[in-house]
Structures are given as structure tokens and as C-alpha cells.
Amino acid sequence: MAQIEEVSIDQFKHLVSERALTGETMLLNMGPQHPSTHGVLRLLLELDGETIVNAIPDIGYLHTGIEKNMEAKTYLKAEVMSDRLDYMNTIGNNLAYCMAVEKLVDLDVPERAQSIRVILTELQRIASHLVWVGTFGLDLAAMSMFLYAFREREAILDILELCSGQRMMTTYLRPGGLWRDVPVEFETAVRDFIKMFPKRIDEYEALLTKNPLFLDRLLGIGKLDAATALQYGVTGPTLRASGVNWDLRKARPYCGYEQYDFNIPVRTEGDTYARYIVRIEEFRESLKIVEQALNRLPLGPVQSDNRKFVPPPRSEIGVSMEALIHHFKLWTEGFPAPKASVYSAVESPRGELGVYLEGDGSAKPRRVHWRTPSFDNLAVLPKIVKGHLVADLIAILASIDIVLGDIDR
Amino acid sequence: MDKKLETIVQALQGNFSTTFEEFRGEVHVFVKAENIVDALTLLRDKYDFELLSAMTASDYWPQQSPRFHVIYQLTSLAKNLSVQLRVPLNGDQPRIPTATRVYEVANWRERELLDMFGIEPEGHPDPRRILMPEGTEGYPLRRDFPLGYEEPQFTFNYEEIDLQKPYAKE
Numbered sequence: 001m002a003q004i005e006e007v008s009i010d011q012f013k014h015l016v017s018e019r020a021l022t023g024e025t026m027l028l029n030m031g032p033q034h035p036s037t038h039g040v041l042r043l044l045l046e047l048d049g050e051t052i053v054n055a056i057p058d059i060g061y062l063h064t065g066i067e068k069n070m071e072a073k074t075y076l077k078a079e080v081m082s083d084r085l086d087y088m089n090t091i092g093n094n095l096a097y098c099m100a101v102e103k104l105v106d107l108d109v110p111e112r113a114q115s116i117r118v119i120l121t122e123l124q125r126i127a128s129h130l131v132w133v134g135t136f137g138l139d140l141a142a143m144s145m146f147l148y149a150f151r152e153r154e155a156i157l158d159i160l161e162l163c164s165g166q167r168m169m170t171t172y173l174r175p176g177g178l179w180r181d182v183p184v185e186f187e188t189a190v191r192d193f194i195k196m197f198p199k200r201i202d203e204y205e206a207l208l209t210k211n212p213l214f215l216d217r218l219l220g221i222g223k224l225d226a227a228t229a230l231q232y233g234v235t236g237p238t239l240r241a242s243g244v245n246w247d248l249r250k251a252r253p254y255c256g257y258e259q260y261d262f263n264i265p266v267r268t269e270g271d272t273y274a275r276y277i278v279r280i281e282e283f284r285e286s287l288k289i290v291e292q293a294l295n296r297l298p299l300g301p302v303q304s305d306n307r308k309f310v311p312p313p314r315s316e317i318g319v320s321m322e323a324l325i326h327h328f329k330l331w332t333e334g335f336p337a338p339k340a341s342v343y344s345a346v347e348s349p350r351g352e353l354g355v356y357l358e359g360d361g362s363a364k365p366r367r368v369h370w371r372t373p374s375f376d377n378l379a380v381l382p383k384i385v386k387g388h389l390v391a392d393l394i395a396i397l398a399s400i401d402i403v404l405g406d407i408d409r
Numbered sequence: 410m411d412k413k414l415e416t417i418v419q420a421l422q423g424n425f426s427t428t429f430e431e432f433r434g435e436v437h438v439f440v441k442a443e444n445i446v447d448a449l450t451l452l453r454d455k456y457d458f459e460l461l462s463a464m465t466a467s468d469y470w471p472q473q474s475p476r477f478h479v480i481y482q483l484t485s486l487a488k489n490l491s492v493q494l495r496v497p498l499n500g501d502q503p504r505i506p507t508a509t510r511v512y513e514v515a516n517w518r519e520r521e522l523l524d525m526f527g528i529e530p531e532g533h534p535d536p537r538r539i540l541m542p543e544g545t546e547g548y549p550l551r552r553d554f555p556l557g558y559e560e561p562q563f564t565f566n567y568e569e570i571d572l573q574k575p576y577a578k579e
Binding site: 011014015059060063065067068069072103104106228230231232233235244246251252340341342343345352354356358366367369371375376379408409 | 433435437459461462463465467468469480486491513514516535539549
């Protein structure tokens with residue numbers, strides 16, 4: 001279908017400076033296959049010696065048409081695709097999608113399910129930040145950081161496997177609750193993690209936070225002020241490192257976040273180091289939330305008993321005619337949603353993860369749009385790398401924490 | 410509706426004679442395409458909507474007028490409010506004035522609309538496709554664009570389909 005076209009400088013003429021056309025500055029491709037672009041991102045750099053004059057991101061290498069595919073599936077089946085967007089934050093994506101469906105069809109979620117959702121989302125946030133801090137260290141030549149971070153991430157993936165049977169593509173959260181209740185080993189596994197992890201954060205900090213080599217690469221690099229950040233739609237830790245106290249968990253609590261006592265780390269410097277500090281602090285805050293939620297985990301069902309949307313348990317099917325009918329209807333045609341649209345957003349490790357969901361009265365959505373945080377966070381990159389060295393670009397790109405699956409959808 | 414939101418909706422109604430609807434606590438305001446830049450500027454400057462959270466479109470094919478709704482999801486951090494603006498567009502040559510001068514974030518989002526729906530942003534500084542490769546025909550997120558399943562190869566049609574496969578042939 002697509003014809004391969006010869007790319008010429010004419011296409012980029014309006015994006016580069018005039019010096020590039022005379023050959024005074026150099027145009028250089030970085031990526032799509034480059035270890036420091038964290039995926040398949042291509043950057044067209046205009047360089048004056050080592051200094052960056054312009055950077056033009058080229059995205060779409062990982063475009064999988066998830067939005068289009070979701071339109072062709074029922075609400076329940078479409079959820080499987082949400083895991084594949086931001087593959088570092090699968091539970092968070094499930095949560096965003098389930099909350100949108102629940103809002104669209106007006107479905108209740110029992111309290112136990114809400115608490116487990118919070119525990120798992122926060123653990124996933126820690127896992128995502130661990131990958132970030134590991135690759136961030138790796139990009140800045142602190143290779144041991146990568147190994148330590150992945151060791152701890154393994155413990156979290158084991159907890160996810162315990163619950164859902166999958167380490168990454170979990171699809172554990174479902175509209176109306178969870179797939180099933182957590183196993184008995186869950187509580188001990190999470191408690192072990194809570195006990196072990198604070199010491200590990202201190203180890204990371206001992207390794208990086210005051211390391212002079214590390215500070216030299218980060219302090220004052222890639223400054224982003226609050227007004228620019230908002231203009232470019234930057235959200236999440238990157239926005240909070242620029243001095244804007246905005247976190248959807250505090251501002252618009254969902255899943256009962258208002259019951260928990262936690263802080264939102266904010267820094268005002270807006271440089272690469274501030275973004276690092278904010279994420280390290282978020283480790284501790286997430287851990288606080290997990291501990292509180294686990295301590296007051298209520299007993300009860302983990303799925304709504306609204307049988308129009310949630311399939312009945314196996315035990316009911318043998319004895320109840322209605323249960324059998326609901327089971328058959330839900331698994332053959334799914335449930336219809338009203339002819340209306342909702343926008344529902346959660347705080348992902350990278351920022352505001354929003355789902356625009358529109359029903360057309362049938363069992364399949366008319367439109368699903370993912371407002372993914374990495375997309376807008378990357379758009380600000382050309383603005384903040386100007387005038388820095390190529391080596392600093394690596395640090396800045398790592399510090400805004402992009403996931404290409406999240407950008408290209 | 411929230412009191413603060415009500416004054417904002419009334420201001421929009423007074424200035425641009427808009428209509429609105431409510432669903433599950435969300436307010437959707439319908440704005441005409443020629444007024445959208447002014448409406449966004451008013452909301453940003455006077456009512457503190459600093460953040461254009463999301464910008465997307467929805468296709469109502471086979472309905473032709475309006476065929477598309479362009480959707481602007483705005484957030485006010487200072488007041489903790491949200492409002493959604495929707496711009497209905499007709500099916501033949503859909504165009505929308507660019508919002509890049511009000512919100513920089515609209516730059517990539519409008520390129521995505523151009524790429525996925527063929528909605529042309531007028532006055533956009535860099536109107537190129539963003540996700541699909543150059544030379545793609547059609548607009549993938551339109552409802553009349555096929556999902557593109559591959560026809561299975563059997564003995565009787567193996568070679569016919571093989572000819573169209575993209576990999577190198579001897």
C-alpha cells in the first residue's frame with residue numbers, strides 16, 4: 001500500500017536553519033536503532049560541531065493501530081490491547097481503560113477491588129520507575145544501576161504473575177472489578193517487598209544522588225520552565241520537576257486515593273537532576289500508599305454483581321438459568337454501551353493517561369482514543385535540547401522517560 | 410453542573426452562541442470551526458485553562474454533515490476544572506483552523522488528525538504526516554477505511570497472493 005518515497009532536504013527545509021542548506025551545519029540521524037533512544041525513535045539532528053542547533057523527532061516506527069483495532073472488538077476483548085500500549089505500565093493502562101468503560105456504562109466497583117487496584121497500580125509505578133532509573137543510569141555510564149534496578153523489578157513482576165499468571169501483559173483489571181481475587185500468598189509477597197525496598201532506594205541514592213560524575217552530567221541540563229511545560233502539554237514527573245504541583249491522584253482522586261496519606265514530590269529547578277529526584281521520591285510515596293492500602297484491605301467481592309456487564313461465577317451457571325443466559329450473552333455478543341462519550345484520566349508513571357471512549361449503542365466502541373503522556377512529553381524535546389551537546393541529549397531524553405509503545409500506539 | 414463551570418459555559422454561549430450537553434458530569438460544548446481559536450484563547454486567558462489535555466476526533470460515517478467531531482479536552486490546573494469543546498465538521502474537505510498559536514501541544518496533535526482522519530489544519534507550521542509513513546494512501550482512523558485483514562493462502566490462490574506479498578522474490 002505505502003510507496004517508499006525518496007526523502008529530500010526539501011521536506012525538512014522549514015524545520016532546519018539556513019546554515020544546514022549551505023552545509024555549514026551537519027544533519028545527522030540518531031536512531032531508529034540506537035540504544036539511547038529507548039525504543040525505535042528517530043531524531044534528525046542539526047549539529048554545529050557538537051552543539052545541537054535543531055532536533056526533529058520522527059515517530060511512528062512502532063505504530064500498531066491499536067485505536068483502530070479496538071474499534072473492531074467488544075469492550076471486554078478490546079482491553080487486551082491496552083496492555084500493549086505502554087508496556088512498562090500495563091496495570092495502569094488496564095485501569096485507565098476499565099475506568100472509562102465503567103464511567104460510560106455507569107458500573108460500580110466493590111471496595112476490595114478498588115484497594116487491590118491501588119496496590120497493583122502503585123507497584124507497577126515502582127516497576128516502571130525502576131526501569132527508568134536503570135536505563136537512566138545505563139545511559140550515563142552507571143551500568144551497575146541497571147542490574148540493581150532490574151533485580152528489584154523482578155520481585156514486582158513475580159507479584160503480578162502471582163495474581164494474573166502473566167508477568168507483563170496482565171489484563172488483570174476488568175470492567176467492574178478484577179479478573180479474580182488475589183491468591184493467599186499475595187499479602188506476604190507484597191509485605192516482603194515493602195520490607196526490602198526502602199533499603200534498596202537508599203542504595204540507589206548512595207550510588208547516584210551525590211555522585212560528582214552524575215551531577216556534572218545533570219545539573220542545569222535541559223531546563224524546562226513551568227509555562228513552557230504546560231504549553232506543550234507536559235504532565236507527570238516531568239511537569240512536577242518544573243514546579244507545578246499537579247497529580248491526578250491528589251487533584252481528582254479515583255479508586256479511593258483520597259483515603260491514603262501521601263505527598264506529591266515537587267521540585268522547582270526543572271532540570272534533568274530535578275526530574276531524577278522527583279522520581280526517586282515517588283518510589284517512597286508509592287511504597288507508603290501500598291502499605292496503607294494493604295493494611296486496610298477490606299474483605300468482600302472483587303467484582304460487581306451487575307450481571308448485565310460482569311459475567312457470573314462458574315458456580316452459579318450450573319444452578320441458575322439467568323446466570324447461564326448472562327454468561328452466554330456476555331461471551332457471544334458483549335454488552336451494549338450508550339451512544340455517548342466519556343473522557344477519563346489516571347496518573348500513569350509518565351503523566352496523564354487519558355482514555356476517550358465513545359459508544360454507538362452497540363457492543364463495540366465507535367472510537368477509542370488514548371491520550372498518552374509520552375507523546376506530548378516528547379514533543380517538548382526539540383525545545384529543551386537546543387544549545388546542548390549531543391551527550392546531554394542522551395541525558396535529557398532519558399530523563400523525560402518516554403516509552404515508544406506509548407507514543408506510537 | 411459545577412457553579413464555576415456554569416459561568417464559563419455561559420460566557421461561551423454569550424460570545425460564540427454555542428450549545429452544550431452533559432453526560433456523567435462532563436460538559437461538552439459545541440463550537441463552530443471559525444470560532445474555535447477565539448474560544449480556546451478566551452478559555453486560556455480568562456478562565457485559566459492552561460492545559461490542552463487531549464485533542465482528537467471522532468468519525469460519524471456514513472453521516473456526512475457533520476461527519477467529524479474534533480474534540481478539545483481542556484484542563485484548568487488552578488481551578489481543577491475540565492471542559493470539552495467539540496467542533497462538528499462536514500465530510501467534504503474537512504478543515505480546522507490551527508490551535509498551535511494558543512497551545513503548542515496542538516502541533517503534534519493536529520498532525521495526528523491530518524494523518525489519521527485527513528482533517529486539514531489551516532495555517533499549521535509543519536503539516537506533515539506523523540505516525541504513518543510518507544506516501545500512505547487514505548486515512549486509517551476513518552470509519553470507511555478497512556481494517557486490512559490478510560487473505561489466507563490456500564493451494565488454489567497461493568501464487569496469486571504471493572505475488573502481492575511485500576518480501577523480496579527471486
